Amino acid sequence: xxxxxxxxxxxxxxxxxxxxxxxxxxxxxxxxxxxxxxxxxxxxxxxxxxxxxxxxxxxxxxxxxxxxxxxxxxxxxxxxxxxxxxxxxxxxxxxxxxxxxxxxxxxxxxxxxxxx
Amino acid sequence: xxxxxxxxxxxxxxxxxxxxxxxxxxxxxxxxxxxxxxxxxxxxxxxxxxxxxxxxxxxxxxxxxxxxxxxxxxxxxxxxxxxxxxxxxxxxxxxxxxxxxxxxxxxxxxxxxxx
Numbered sequence: 001x002x003x004x005x006x007x008x009x010x011x012x013x014x015x016x017x018x019x020x021x022x023x024x025x026x027x028x029x030x031x032x033x034x035x036x037x038x039x040x041x042x043x044x045x046x047x048x049x050x051x052x053x054x055x056x057x058x059x060x061x062x063x064x065x066x067x068x069x070x071x072x073x074x075x076x077x078x079x080x081x082x083x084x085x086x087x088x089x090x091x092x093x094x095x096x097x098x099x100x101x102x103x104x105x106x107x108x109x110x111x112x113x114x115x116x
Numbered sequence: 117x118x119x120x121x122x123x124x125x126x127x128x129x130x131x132x133x134x135x136x137x138x139x140x141x142x143x144x145x146x147x148x149x150x151x152x153x154x155x156x157x158x159x160x161x162x163x164x165x166x167x168x169x170x171x172x173x174x175x176x177x178x179x180x181x182x183x184x185x186x187x188x189x190x191x192x193x194x195x196x197x198x199x200x201x202x203x204x205x206x207x208x209x210x211x212x213x214x215x216x217x218x219x220x221x222x223x224x225x226x227x228x229x230x231x
Contacts, residue, residue, distance in 0.1 A: 002162075033218065042221060042223050043207060043221040044221075045220070048217070050216070056218050058218060088159060090161060101216075101217060102149045102211055102212075102213060104151070104166055105217065107162075109158075
């Protein structure tokens, strides 16, 4: 158990819908990362937050957004869902304090999203 | 752009034997970090080992060790005394100083362990 929790474990929805994925980081970790794992794209970095602020962005679609709350949990919002958005979405956390920190990231169990 | 390449989509090994998984990377950064993550059928991503580029000594964690060849930009993972529980997808990953720690992953290698 990494100490990172994600809910829900599985999510099945229809095209055009909107979903919210939730992540709670390990105790003491201020940085949260979101990754997408799909068959065609592999594992891709989406976005990173540190203590409530967005710090780094990857190949995240405009239909996707995220935020980190004062209690440090994070939510990834996916809207206007398409079939291709079906994937495993991971949250990871670390104690990284700045762009110069490369502390190890610990991953949650993931949320499997299926878009029908 | 930084890239990570795992050229072996699948590997297999007999229980108790040794196997080496390959990874190469491309970067112009001088201060970077490399990782191997294991993803068993449960889909959980588990850190196996970490290597700082500035360290010449190869990292080891029990039965897992790396062969880090900085000039060749190669970072292979050696698993000794393979166990059935080692069967998983293994990902090589990279990050560099100044990137807020975001990881770039290779395509993964599926390791099968035969009893």
